[in-house]
Amino acid sequence: MARQPQVVACKSLGCFFLITASLAFGGCASEPLPQVEIVDRWPAPVVSNDPRPVYEVAPLAYVPPDGSRGAELYRKCAPCHSIAPDGPHGIGPKLFGVAGGPIAAGNYAYSDALLNKDGMWDDASLDAFIASPRNAVPGSKMSFRGIENPQDRADLILFLKSQR
Numbered sequence: 001m002a003r004q005p006q007v008v009a010c011k012s013l014g015c016f017f018l019i020t021a022s023l024a025f026g027g028c029a030s031e032p033l034p035q036v037e038i039v040d041r042w043p044a045p046v047v048s049n050d051p052r053p054v055y056e057v058a059p060l061a062y063v064p065p066d067g068s069r070g071a072e073l074y075r076k077c078a079p080c081h082s083i084a085p086d087g088p089h090g091i092g093p094k095l096f097g098v099a100g101g102p103i104a105a106g107n108y109a110y111s112d113a114l115l116n117k118d119g120m121w122d123d124a125s126l127d128a129f130i131a132s133p134r135n136a137v138p139g140s141k142m143s144f145r146g147i148e149n150p151q152d153r154a155d156l157i158l159f160l161k162s163q164r
C-alpha cells in the first residue's frame, strides 16, 4: 500500500520544515518517499490586464507654450511696444525681431542699465526680464511690474519669437 503523502498542501513557510523533516526521517525507511506536492506556497500574484501603470505618478505640470495665447497676452505690452516689422518705437522700443537678437540693439533711447547689459534676448533672459524688469535689469526704464505666471511668460516668449 502506497504511503500517503505527509504534506499535500502548504500555505506557509512553516511547512518547509515539515517537508524537510519528513524527508530526513523518511530517508531512513526502505520504501521510496512519496512525492510531496507543494500547493499554494505563496499567495498567487495578482495579474491584471489593466494597461495603466501600477504606480500612478503625478503628471508634470509642463504645458507646451502656446503662441496664440502669447499673442493675447501681448495686450499687456502693446501700450508701450509696437510689434509690426515697420512699427514705430513707442514708450518702449518696437519688439519686432527682438527675441533671439542682441539686447538693446534698436535705434531707441535705451537706459544705460539696458545698454550695459551684455548678451542676447534668449528664452532665459527674456523670461527673467518679463518676470520682473526691475530685478533682471536694475535701473531699466521699463516701468512694468512683470508677469508672475511662468506659463504666461513662456507663451509670450513663443509669440515674440514668431515675430521676427
Ligand code: HEC
Pocket (backbone or CB within 6 Å): 074, 076, 077, 078, 079, 080, 081, 091, 092, 093, 095, 098, 102, 103, 104, 105, 106, 109, 110, 111, 113, 114, 121, 129, 130, 139, 140, 141, 142, 143, 144, 147, 156
Ligand atoms: C509701461 C510701458 C511698458 C510696458 C507695458 C512694457 N514695456 Fe517693455 N520696455 C519698455 C521700455 C521703456 C523699455 C526700454 C527699457 C530700457 O531702456 O531700460 C522696454 C524694453 C523692453 C525690451 C528690451 C528691448 C530691446 O530692444 O532690447 C523687451 C524685450 C521688452 N521691453 C518686452 C516687454 C514685454 C514682453 C512686455 C509685455 C509683457 C513689455 N515689455 C511691457 C516699456 C514697457
